[in-house]
Amino acid sequence: MKTVALTQNKSIQQQMQFGDYEPTDIYWTFEEVPEGTKVSWRMKSDKTAFIFKLFAAIGGGMDKMLGEMEEKGLANIEREILADLEKNPPAKFRLSDVSSIDVPAQKFIGYYQKTTTDAAMKDMTKLFKEFLPKSFGYGVSQKLSPTDMTPGAVYTKWDEETKEAEFYIGVLVKKDVAPGEGMTAVDLPAGKVVMISKFAPYGIGDYEAHTAINKYMATNKLTQKDDGIWELYVNDPSTVKPEDIQTDVYYPVK
Numbered sequence: 001m002k003t004v005a006l007t008q009n010k011s012i013q014q015q016m017q018f019g020d021y022e023p024t025d026i027y028w029t030f031e032e033v034p035e036g037t038k039v040s041w042r043m044k045s046d047k048t049a050f051i052f053k054l055f056a057a058i059g060g061g062m063d064k065m066l067g068e069m070e071e072k073g074l075a076n077i078e079r080e081i082l083a084d085l086e087k088n089p090p091a092k093f094r095l096s097d098v099s100s101i102d103v104p105a106q107k108f109i110g111y112y113q114k115t116t117t118d119a120a121m122k123d124m125t126k127l128f129k130e131f132l133p134k135s136f137g138y139g140v141s142q143k144l145s146p147t148d149m150t151p152g153a154v155y156t157k158w159d160e161e162t163k164e165a166e167f168y169i170g171v172l173v174k175k176d177v178a179p180g181e182g183m184t185a186v187d188l189p190a191g192k193v194v195m196i197s198k199f200a201p202y203g204i205g206d207y208e209a210h211t212a213i214n215k216y217m218a219t220n221k222l223t224q225k226d227d228g229i230w231e232l233y234v235n236d237p238s239t240v241k242p243e244d245i246q247t248d249v250y251y252p253v254k
Contacts, residue, residue: 001026006118007160009207016043039077041070092243093200095209098216100253101195106188108154108230109179110135110170116163121203128153128202131169132233138180139171148174152232154186172232189227194251197234201242209249217253225252 005013014026024045031038043066111131115123132151139149149171157166168186179185194217198209217224234246 039074041074043070091201091204093198093205093208094243095199095205095212096197098194098196098212100216100220100222101193103188103190103193103250105190106172107176108152108168108170108172108186108188109138109177109183110154110168110186111182112184113165113167113169115165117158117160117165118163119165125203128169135170135183138183139173139177141180142177144173144175144177150232150234152230154188154228154230156186156228158229172230186228188230189252191225192253194222194253196249198247198249199244200247201245202233202237202247206247209247213249213251217251222253225254227252 001014001016003012003014005011010030012028014028015023016026017023022045024043027040027042027044029040029042031040111134113127113131115127136149136151151171153167153169155165155167157164159165168184170183172188194213196209196213198205216222229249229251231247231249234248235244237245240246
């Protein structure tokens with residue numbers, strides 16, 4: 001069995017192959033329901049081998065032959081997930097209300113990154129641990145005070161279909177400073193943005209924050225501009241509780 005496609009929190013597509021027979025397509029779908037998450041598991045094959053059709057006919061149909069096994073598999077998944085959640089409860093987070101505000105033109109300087117949307121959290125963390133201190137250190141070398149710069153990231157591409165991600169890790173500066181060696185200046189234009197504040201350790205609650213913004217834009221019939229999305233890390237995580245670490249997320253809109 002191999003995984004051929006994945007959409008985070010929505011679906012998984014796999015192929016399962018028995019011996020030299022044609023592979024069978026497997027589809028997982030995940031749907032939010034009041035009780036939690038509804039998991040559906042489907043199997044499809046346009047070229048089912050005759051021997052399998054024969055067994056299915058004798059067994060009373062594919063659903064009767066495989067249905068009990070599939071239900072048992074889903075029950076086992078539920079059991080394992082609930083046991084894991086009991087041992088490792090998910091970190092808590094909280095979100096502010098989504099708001100629409102006007103921002104002035106701003107300047108961001110940072111280091112360009114290119115990776116995939118499926119990059120592991122530890123790999124992303126490694127990038128930020130390397131380039132955020134480097135960016136902040138450069139700002140200090142240019143005689144910027146901590147109040148003159150805010151660490152963050154500007155995402156210029158995040159494509160779930162092609163799995164391409166491009167972004168800059170650096171600092172938003174309040175004074176006119178030329179980017180250092182290996183850095184790029186990114187102009188954030190003035191205009192209307194939709195923003196939300198997330199309070200949680202880095203990497204926790206991000207999906208929910210972006211989902212809340214997208215729902216707000218859909219409800220208010222707002223269209224995102226192609227100016228990139230940026231997030232700012234407002235406070236020092238070493239001086240506040242983990243649940244109070246603040247990340248502000250901004251979407252420029254038309």
